[in-house]
Amino acid sequence: MDSALSQEQAQNRTVEVLGRSLSVLPSGTRLDVENPTYPQSDLPRGGFGPCYDDNTIDYGPHRFDAGYWVVGNGVHRANLDLLLASWGEWGWTVEDESKDGGKRASATTPDGYRVSAELGTPEYLSVVGVSPCFEIEAGQTPPAGVAPRAIEQR
Structure with a gap:
């Protein structure tokens, strides 16, 4: 837990x-919650959630997470290798x-x-980022927020 x-x-x-992580992938690649070649697979936009499995209370440690499909150029296995090397x-x-x-890696x-990448079937690559846990005090409203729909290369 990161108290600061x-x-x-x-x-x-x-x-x-x-x-x-995206910056090392081939030019034109983006991270997107939608996969145009697999439209039934849209991912949730991510956001804040508790760092514990018991969801009966809404205070205490929270984290931020976001998951995306790797969309665009490159072969997904090669992209996973690029991520690992970088x-x-x-x-x-x-x-x-x-x-x-x-x-997985x-x-x-x-x-x-923490960032993780996983090859799916058919061959798709997804990535997820997760923050360290941080404290939410009792009585404090849990954080709200969502991840961007897409992350583009700079």
């Missing part, structure tokens, strides 16, 4: 981590479950943000 983290910082940094070069802690036919930034 605000909900705005959690949201902004999660989107930043996803954008940095995450390692940046000094992020990498967990690679994509070897020997696996489909993830990385954790030094400041505790």
Whole structure:
């Protein structure tokens, strides 16, 4: 738990981590909640949620998360390999479950943000970013907010 983290910082940094990951993929690639070649697979827009499994209370630690399809150029397996190489070069802690036919990989930034990528069937690549948990005090309204519909390369 990061006691100094605000909900705005959690949201902004999660989107930043996803954008940095996107930056290493082929030109023209974007992250999008909609996949035009697989329209029945729209993803929820992400947002704030509790860091615990019991949803009977709405205060306590929360996190921000956002998930996207990788849409555009490139071969998804090659894109996953690009992400893995870059995450390692940046000094992020990498967990690679994509070897020997696996489909997942993830990385954790030094400041505790987590990004994961997963190959789907048919071959699609999705990525999810998650912030560290931050405290919501008893009686405080849980944070509201959603992730952008798409993240474009800069």
